[in-house]
Amino acid sequence: MTTRDSIENLLIEGQHIVQQAEEQLEQSNRSGFMMNEDYWNAQLELEKLSQSIDRVMKSANAQQKEQLHRFQLAVQNRLNDMILDQVDVTRYH
Numbered sequence: 001m002t003t004r005d006s007i008e009n010l011l012i013e014g015q016h017i018v019q020q021a022e023e024q025l026e027q028s029n030r031s032g033f034m035m036n037e038d039y040w041n042a043q044l045e046l047e048k049l050s051q052s053i054d055r056v057m058k059s060a061n062a063q064q065k066e067q068l069h070r071f072q073l074a075v076q077n078r079l080n081d082m083i084l085d086q087v088d089v090t091r092y093h
Contacts, residue, residue, distance in 0.1 A: 007064055010056055011071060017045045021078050028085060039082070046079045 021042040028035050053072045057065050 004064075007056060007060065007068065010052060011067075014049050014053070014071060014075065017042075017049050018075060018078055021046050021082065025078070025082055025085065035085075043079065043082045046075055046082070050075050050079065 024039045024042040028039055050072065053068050053075065057068045057072075060068060
């Protein structure tokens with residue numbers, strides 16, 4: 001079983017990663033979809049976070065799994081936003 005502290009730490013660190021990704025996504029949108037290294041790093045961090053959530057879910061109890069699942073959905077939504085912006089950029093360049 002996963003400890004409550006490890007899940008709490010994952011959620012806190014994860015929120016920071018999601019916030020950074022949101023900032024990069026917003027900055028990219030304001031600059032006409034100019035994606036820099038910070039944007040790609042934020043996207044990579046979201047991918048790593050998603051994998052970490054998957055690993056932790058395997059040993060979590062039912063309540064923890066529900067909490068992690070909701071967070072996983074939020075991470076995936078942000079990651080999808082970033083990927084779709086990349087598709088838009090390549091389509092219109």
